[in-house]
Amino acid sequence: MMRTNRFKNIFIATLTVGIVATLYSCNQQKEEVIAKSAAEIVVNGEMEAELTSPPNVPKPVGKRPAKKLIVHMEVLEQVGEMTGGVEYVYWTFGGTVPGSFIRTRVGDEVEFHLENHPNNKLPHNIDLHAVTGPGGGASSSFVAPGHKAKFSFKVLNPGLYVYHCATAPVGMHIANGMYGLILVEPEGGLPKVDREYYVMQGDFYTKGANGERGLQPFDMQKAVDEDADYVVFNGSVSALTGNNALTAKVGETVRLYVGNGGPNLVSSFHVIGEIFDAVYVEGGSMVNENVQTTLIPAGGAAIVEFKVDVPGTLVLVDHSIFRAFNKGALGMLNVEGEENKQIYSGTIEEGIYLPEGGGIQSMPGDSKPMEVVAAKSREEKIKFGREIYMQTCFACHQGEGQGVPNAFPPLANSDYLNADVDRAIDIVLHGLSGEITVNGVKYNSVMTSQTLTDEEIANVLTYVYDSWGNNKSDVTPMMVTKRRSAH
Numbered sequence: 001m002m003r004t005n006r007f008k009n010i011f012i013a014t015l016t017v018g019i020v021a022t023l024y025s026c027n028q029q030k031e032e033v034i035a036k037s038a039a040e041i042v043v044n045g046e047m048e049a050e051l052t053s054p055p056n057v058p059k060p061v062g063k064r065p066a067k068k069l070i071v072h073m074e075v076l077e078q079v080g081e082m083t084g085g086v087e088y089v090y091w092t093f094g095g096t097v098p099g100s101f102i103r104t105r106v107g108d109e110v111e112f113h114l115e116n117h118p119n120n121k122l123p124h125n126i127d128l129h130a131v132t133g134p135g136g137g138a139s140s141s142f143v144a145p146g147h148k149a150k151f152s153f154k155v156l157n158p159g160l161y162v163y164h165c166a167t168a169p170v171g172m173h174i175a176n177g178m179y180g181l182i183l184v185e186p187e188g189g190l191p192k193v194d195r196e197y198y199v200m201q202g203d204f205y206t207k208g209a210n211g212e213r214g215l216q217p218f219d220m221q222k223a224v225d226e227d228a229d230y231v232v233f234n235g236s237v238s239a240l241t242g243n244n245a246l247t248a249k250v251g252e253t254v255r256l257y258v259g260n261g262g263p264n265l266v267s268s269f270h271v272i273g274e275i276f277d278a279v280y281v282e283g284g285s286m287v288n289e290n291v292q293t294t295l296i297p298a299g300g301a302a303i304v305e306f307k308v309d310v311p312g313t314l315v316l317v318d319h320s321i322f323r324a325f326n327k328g329a330l331g332m333l334n335v336e337g338e339e340n341k342q343i344y345s346g347t348i349e350e351g352i353y354l355p356e357g358g359g360i361q362s363m364p365g366d367s368k369p370m371e372v373v374a375a376k377s378r379e380e381k382i383k384f385g386r387e388i389y390m391q392t393c394f395a396c397h398q399g400e401g402q403g404v405p406n407a408f409p410p411l412a413n414s415d416y417l418n419a420d421v422d423r424a425i426d427i428v429l430h431g432l433s434g435e436i437t438v439n440g441v442k443y444n445s446v447m448t449s450q451t452l453t454d455e456e457i458a459n460v461l462t463y464v465y466d467s468w469g470n471n472k473s474d475v476t477p478m479m480v481t482k483r484r485s486a487h
């Protein structure tokens, strides 16, 4: 018995490997053919893309032939409400988090215009996961405030793709809301459904704990520690509840385009009271059926479809459940229509799924004061200073201190910098605005004050003075402390 069984198993295993290998090579051949033909599709005319704010999506592409599709996307940095009484400065693609939804098809040639509003403080760019090419467009789309950039790409692969800002510090730009979705429909379009919605999860990190009121600044340390204060759908706690809930009628089919901007957390996406009839796994071409919870990685997406059979409130959650009830990852889909007692005995009672609110509590007496590691030598100061530069100053003043013409003055070989050390300390401490002249060129812009310790400011300025032909001035924490108390 044992023996025959084992042989049988080996036989089946060999057979399976054989079949899988054959299927795999067939698939590969097929994919090559598709990829080739997508690149070869000739575009026929041009049109301006319809962009929509969440939770809405543009009209289906369907059978429309491939075209040159013109996309105008504006970056806006603006204050919004995270939850009652808590405000946050969101950095957005098109004024919303997630950013405007882009809908295209295989074979389209997308001409992308990225515009950075003049009131913005920072440079930005865009990396679209639907782009075949280095950086997904990032290096071609880098724009300073008040500037615009244009690049184009051929859409080769169908699927649902994330786009995001990729300007340093990348994590910070994503954490502030710079992500969205671009859908690439296959040849002939997607099957028709009754309702389509756009939902995207993101995690947020604030200086204050969850629920602490006021304008909350971004907290870099919590972001690095992946210790989110808010985990939400569509940018804020109540974006998909109450009057903002999604709607459908009994008997309709619903398709959700679900993305996850991160920056850190993976979503266990689930709809309480439904089973997904179909899931386009990871937003690709593979369709899974009868799924309870689907995993959506940071920087990934999924398309989920289900038919609503009974009335009531369906609840969208990240099934990492403290995020749903204590950090905001909860949305609602209200279904209206006739009861069907055969399927379900009654409606779900509304109000059960009320969020439980700010849940981050600490035990008394467990917080130790932070130890500051002081640099022991000039070399170490420069090393620490370089790290700060790459995190804080790099985005505007650039990697070699060369700056950006008409927007950010150079720190390399800067006569303005070298003329006055105390003035440089003041600039980092308090920010700078108004007209200045650096190496004969006028700049009239705004540098925001940087929240750094005296030690960090000393290190970063020592690094800057030591680099790119500057005068090697040494800046000590004491000098910074003196300037700080002078104001």
Ligand SMILES: [Cu+2]
Residues within 6 Å of the ligand: 091, 123, 124, 125, 165, 166, 167, 173, 178
């Ligand atoms: Cu950005």
